[in-house]
Amino acid sequence: MEKYICPVCGYHGLAENPGPDPKYWGSHEICPSCGWQFGYNNPNGLLQYRALWVEAGANWFIPEKQPRDWRLASQLANIGLTVQDVLQPAKAA
Numbered sequence: 001m002e003k004y005i006c007p008v009c010g011y012h013g014l015a016e017n018p019g020p021d022p023k024y025w026g027s028h029e030i031c032p033s034c035g036w037q038f039g040y041n042n043p044n045g046l047l048q049y050r051a052l053w054v055e056a057g058a059n060w061f062i063p064e065k066q067p068r069d070w071r072l073a074s075q076l077a078n079i080g081l082t083v084q085d086v087l088q089p090a091k092a093a
């Protein structure tokens with residue numbers, strides 16, 4: 001089964017492709033890593049959501065899904081971001 005990358009946190013394991021345009025994200029899938037729900041959370045708040053998630057320690061929404069050797073930096077690299085980018089969303093934009 002193909003897996004998709006969460007555009008919010010970079011987690012590579014979503015069952016559904018949220019699609020390229022945040023306006024049309026609507027799978028209703030909840031990312032087990034960052035907890036974003038596609039079609040429920042407002043994409044306008046994405047940068048802030050991501051920053052708060054990282055700031056709070058990037059805790060997994062479903063902790064049992066967290067791989068043992070998980071690294072936040074490698075996950076964010078899937079969406080071309082660094083931890084620093086995330087914590088300074090204004091500068092990264």
Ligand SMILES: [Zn+2]
Nearest residue numbers: 006009031034
């Ligand atoms: Zn996510």
